[in-house]
Amino acid sequence: MSKVLLQVEDLHSFFFTRKGVVKAVDGISFHVNEGETFGIVGESGCGKTVTGLSILRLLPEPAGQIVGGKIILDGTNLLELDKKEMRTYRGRVISMILQDPMTSLNPVYTIGNQIAETVRLHQGLRDEKVDEEVISALRLLDIPSPEVVMGDYPFQLSGGMRQRVVGAIAMSCHPRLLIADEPTTALDATIQAQYIALFKDVQKKTNVSIIFITHDFGVVSNMCHRVAVMYAGKILETATTREIFKEPKHPYTSALMESVPHLGQKSGRLYSIKGQPPSLRDLPPGCRFFPRCPVAEDICQQQEPAEVEISEGHFVSCWKVK
Amino acid sequence: MDTTKVIDWDKVGRDAQQKRIFTQLTFIIPVAVLFVMVILAIFAPLLAPYPYDQIAMSDRLMAPFFMDGGSTSHILGTDNMGRDILSRLIYGAQISLSVAVMVIAITAGIGTALGIVSGYIGGRTDAFLMRITDISLAFPAILIAILLAATIGPGYWTVVIALSFLGWAPYARLIRGEALKLREADFVAQARIIGTSPMRVMIRHIFPNIINPLIIMVTLSVGMVILTEAILSYLGAGIPAPAASWGNMVNDGRTYIDTAWWISFFPGAAIGLVVLAGNFLGDWLRDKLDPRLRQI
Numbered sequence: 267m268s269k270v271l272l273q274v275e276d277l278h279s280f281f282f283t284r285k286g287v288v289k290a291v292d293g294i295s296f297h298v299n300e301g302e303t304f305g306i307v308g309e310s311g312c313g314k315t316v317t318g319l320s321i322l323r324l325l326p327e328p329a330g331q332i333v334g335g336k337i338i339l340d341g342t343n344l345l346e347l348d349k350k351e352m353r354t355y356r357g358r359v360i361s362m363i364l365q366d367p368m369t370s371l372n373p374v375y376t377i378g379n380q381i382a383e384t385v386r387l388h389q390g391l392r393d394e395k396v397d398e399e400v401i402s403a404l405r406l407l408d409i410p411s412p413e414v415v416m417g418d419y420p421f422q423l424s425g426g427m428r429q430r431v432v433g434a435i436a437m438s439c440h441p442r443l444l445i446a447d448e449p450t451t452a453l454d455a456t457i458q459a460q461y462i463a464l465f466k467d468v469q470k471k472t473n474v475s476i477i478f479i480t481h482d483f484g485v486v487s488n489m490c491h492r493v494a495v496m497y498a499g500k501i502l503e504t505a506t507t508r509e510i511f512k513e514p515k516h517p518y519t520s521a522l523m524e525s526v527p528h529l530g531q532k533s534g535r536l537y538s539i540k541g542q543p544p545s546l547r548d549l550p551p552g553c554r555f556f557p558r559c560p561v562a563e564d565i566c567q568q569q570e571p572a573e574v575e576i577s578e579g580h581f582v583s584c585w586k587v588k
Numbered sequence: 589m590d591t592t593k594v595i596d597w598d599k600v601g602r603d604a605q606q607k608r609i610f611t612q613l614t615f616i617i618p619v620a621v622l623f624v625m626v627i628l629a630i631f632a633p634l635l636a637p638y639p640y641d642q643i644a645m646s647d648r649l650m651a652p653f654f655m656d657g658g659s660t661s662h663i664l665g666t667d668n669m670g671r672d673i674l675s676r677l678i679y680g681a682q683i684s685l686s687v688a689v690m691v692i693a694i695t696a697g698i699g700t701a702l703g704i705v706s707g708y709i710g711g712r713t714d715a716f717l718m719r720i721t722d723i724s725l726a727f728p729a730i731l732i733a734i735l736l737a738a739t740i741g742p743g744y745w746t747v748v749i750a751l752s753f754l755g756w757a758p759y760a761r762l763i764r765g766e767a768l769k770l771r772e773a774d775f776v777a778q779a780r781i782i783g784t785s786p787m788r789v790m791i792r793h794i795f796p797n798i799i800n801p802l803i804i805m806v807t808l809s810v811g812m813v814i815l816t817e818a819i820l821s822y823l824g825a826g827i828p829a830p831a832a833s834w835g836n837m838v839n840d841g842r843t844y845i846d847t848a849w850w851i852s853f854f855p856g857a858a859i860g861l862v863v864l865a866g867n868f869l870g871d872w873l874r875d876k877l878d879p880r881l882r883q884i
Contacts, residue, residue, distance in 0.1 A: 324780055328711060357782030364781075370774035374796040383792075384782040435782065 268299040271475045272321070272443055277335035279313075279320045282328075286547045290316040292499035293335070295573075298443065303469065303476040305490030305507070307483065307522075309543055313499040314479045318445040321477070322360055323352050339443065358388040361436035362445040366452045367429035371420035377404075377431050378416030381438050388439045403438040406471065407431070408464055426457040430464070437468060445477045450485060462489050483526050487511060492579070495519050498543050498554040501573075505580040515582045518555045553585065561586055615872045618865035622810075625862055629681040636675035637663075641830040644670035649848045665850045667840055673854055676832035680855060683833040684862070687747055688813045692806055694752040699759020700802060704790050706760065707767025718764065724757035730819060737825035747817055747826050755813070762805055766798040773797075800877040808870035811863030818859050834859050 279291040291313045298304040306314050319325050320332050323344060337344040344355065364370045372380060381400045385391060391399065397416075404412035407430040420428060429449060436444055446465070450458040462485060469476060478490055486493055487507060494504040495518065503516040514520040524537040541558040544550055550557060552567045559566065563585065571585045628635060648670040651658040658665060664673040706717040733750035740746050770776060770793075779793045814834075820826035821835025829836060834855040841851030 322781060324777070353783040353785060355783070356780070362781045364774050364778060366774055370778045372775040372779070372793055372797070383779075383784070387783055432778070435778070439782075 268301060270297050271300045271302075271340060272298040272477075273336070273338040274317075274321070275336040275338070277317070277320060277337065278333045279316050279325060279330065280333050281325075281330045288546045289499050289549060290330075290546055291320060292549070294494075294496070294499075294501045295335075296494050296501060296504060298475050298477060299491075300442075300475055301469065301473040302492065303478055303490045305478045305480060305486045305493040306496055307480060307486055307493055308496035309481060311546070312496045312543065313546075314481075314496055315447050317496075318362060318447050318477065318479055321443075321445060322356055322362055324356075354388070357384050357436075357441070358439045359441055360443045360445065361439070361441040362447060363429075363432050363436050363449045365448040367425055367432050368452070370432055371428060373420055375419075376416065377418050377420065377423070381416075381431070381435050384435055384438045399438060403434040404431075406437055406468060407434040408467070409434065426453055426461065429453060429457075429461060433465075433468070437472065437474070440472060441474060443475045443477065445479070447479045448481070450480070450482070458485070465489065483522065495522070498549065499546055500554055500583065501581075502555065502584070503580075503582045509577075509580055515576060515580070515587045516555075516584050517559050517561050517586065521560070553583075611872070611875075614868050618869040618872070621861055621865040622869065625681050625685060625858075625865075628678050629685045632678045632682045636672075636678040638672040638675040640671065640676045640679040640832045642671060642675075646670065649844065649851075651848070652850050664854050665848070667837075667851045668844055668848070673837075673850060676837055677834070677854055677858055679832040680834045680837060680858070683744070683827055683831065684814050684817060684835075684859075687744070687751070687817045688810050690748045691751040691755060691813045691817075692809055694748070695755035695809075696759055696802065696806055698752075699756035699761075700763050700795075700798070702756070703760040703763025703765075704767045704794050704798070707764040708771050708786070708790050708794055710768075710771070714764070717760070721757045721760045721764075724754050725761075727754055729754045730816065733816070733820055734823060734825045737820065742825055742828045744827060744831075747820055750820065750825075751813060751816055755809075758809075759802075759805060762801060763798055766801055767794050770794050770797055804870055804874045804877060807866055807873055809866075810870075811866035814859060814866070815863050818855075 275295050281288040308314050382396050385396050385399045401412045490507050492506050493510050494501045503519050521539045556562050556566045565585050571583045573581050573583045647666050650666040652665040653660045653663050662672050706714045736750040737746050779789050818835030821833045822839040827833035837855035838852045
C-alpha cells in the first residue's frame with residue numbers, strides 16, 4: 267500500500283461577510299497518497315476551490331479563514347506553521363495551477379523569467395543553473411523549443427501553451443503535491459485531452475501527488491485514482507474512481523452520473539437534479555442534499571448523517587446507505 | 589426616392605489619414621517643445637547671451653528687436669533693471685524644469701509607494717493611509733506652500749518642499765486604485781502560490797503593471813508643478829531675486845505692464861507653452877497606453 271502524503275482532517279474554512287458567515291468548507295476529511303491523483307468533484311460554489319486554497323493557506327484574508335481542522339503534510343500540520351515557514355512550502359512542496367491561463371501569467375515578464383522566479387526563490391541557484399532548471403521544467407511539460415519560448419511574453423503564446431507554462435511554473439521546484447484547480451476548464455476539448463495526457467505523463471516521471479479539482483466526470487474517469495464528491499461544503503462520498511462509476515452509493519452521486527450525457531444514448535431530455543444547492547450562509551438542518559434528494563426520509567431532515575465506510579476506502583454520508 | 593447614400597471611400601481614407609497626422613502632431617509638437625526647454629535648461633550658461641543677473645541701467649526697459657527702439661543686442665528686450673529677458677528666460681527654464689523634476693520625483697515616489705502598500709495590503713493599513721491622503725487633499729496646497737515659504741524663508745528648496753508636501757496625495761490615490769485591481773489578478777495569486785513574499789509581490793508584480801498610469805500622471809503633472817512654482821514665485825513666496833524664474837519674471841513686469849509688456853509676456857508665454865506641452869503629451873500617452881481608450 268502506498269504512503270499517505272496529505273491528510274486533511276475535519277477542515278472548516280469560513281468566510282465572514284457582512285451578510286453572515288459563509289460555510290464554504292464545513293468539516294471535510296480526506297487523504298492523498300503519494301503519486302496518486304485525487305479528484306474533488308462538485309458543482310460550482312460547493313467549496314472545491316476553497317479546499318485547494320486552504321491547503322496552501324491562501325484564502326483571501328481577512329474575510330476567509332480556516333477555523334478548524336488539521337492539514338497534515340508528511341507529518342507536519344500546515345496550520346501550525348508561521349507565515350514565513352508556510353511561504354517556503356508554497357511552490358516548493360505544494361504548488362497550484364489556476365483555472366484561467368490567460369490571466370495567471372504576469373504580462374510584463376517573459377516566460378523564462380517567470381519560471382526562474384520560482385527556481386531562484388526556493389533553490390538558491392546561480393544564473394546558469396537557473397536557466398537549466400527553467401528549460402528542464404519546460405521540457406517536462408512538453409513545450410516545443412523551450413530555448414525560444416523562454417524569451418517569449420505570455421501574449422505571444424496560445425491558451426493551451428500558456429496553461430503548459432503555468433504547469434511548468436508549478437512543477438519547476440519538483441513539488442510533492444500539486445493542486446490543479448479546473449486546469450482544463452478554460453481549454454477547448456482537444457487541448458483538454460492533450461493536457462490530461464500530459465499530466466499523467468508528468469506524474470509518471472515525477473511521482474507527484476495531484477489534487478484534481480473539476481466538475482467534469484469525464485476528466486475524473488480519465489485522470490483520477492480516487493474521487494471525493496463535494497456538495498455544499500461537505501464531502502458526500504469518497505471512493506476509487508472505478509467504484510464511484512460502477513456503484514455510486516450516495517443519491518447525489520448517482521444523480522450526477524445520470525445527468526452526464528453518454529455517447530450513443532437515445533435522444534430525449536437529459537436528466538437534471540431538481541432544485542438549487544442550498545445557500546452556504548443558511549444551511550438546512552440534517553442532510554444538505556435532503557431538499558433535492560429523491561429518496562429522502564424524515565430522519566434526513568432532522569439529523570446530519572455520519573460518514574460510514576461501506577467497503578474498504580469507500581466512504582458515504584447518507585442515512586439510506588448501510 | 590433613392591435613399592442609399594453613396595460612400596466616398598477615398599474621402600473616408602483621406603479623413604482617417606488627416607486624423608492620424610493630427611494625433612501624431614499632438615505627440616511630436618509637445619515632445620519638441622519639452623526637448624528644446626530641456627536643452628535650454630542644461631546648456632543655459634552656453635546659450636544665454638548675457639548672465640541672468642547682469643544689470644545695465646542704461647539699457648533698462650529696452651523693447652524687443654522687432655519694435656521701435658529695440659535692438660538685436662537684446663532680442664527680447666530688457667527689464668526694469670536692464671537685464672536681458674532672453675538670458676533670464678533661458679536660466680528660468682533651468683529653475684522651472686529642475687523644480688519640476690525634483691518635485692515629481694519626490695511626489696511620485698512617495699505616492700506610488702504608499703498607493704501600492706495601501707491597495708495591496710488593504711484592511712486597516714489601507715483605511716489609515718487613505719484617510720491621511722484625504723486630509724492632504726483637503727488642504728489648499730498653495731496656501732500651505734505660502735505658509736511654509738513664510739516660515740522657512742523663500743528659496744529653491746522651500747519651493748520643492750512646499751510642492752512635495754501635499755503633492756504626493758493624488759499619486760497615492762491613483763496608484764492605490766490600480767493596486768487594488770491588481771491584487772485580485774490571477775498572476776498575483778500565482779505569485780503567492782509559488783511562495784513570493786508580500787514585499788516582493790508589490791515590487792515585482794504590482795509595480796511594473798502600474799507604470800502606464802504612473803507615466804501619464806507624471807507627464808500631466810509637469811505642467812501643474814511648473815505652474816504652481818510660477819504662482820509661488822509670482823506671489824513672492826518662491827525663488828527670490830536675482831535668480832531668474834519664470835514666475836518672478838512675470839511678477840517683475842507687473843508694474844510696467846502698460847509700458848513694457850514684454851517683461852511679463854515672454855516668461856508667461858514660456859509657462860503656457862510648457863504646461864500645454866505637458867498636458868498634450870499626457871493626453872497622448874493616455875490614449876496610447878490605456879487600452880480602454882485605445883483606438884484601432
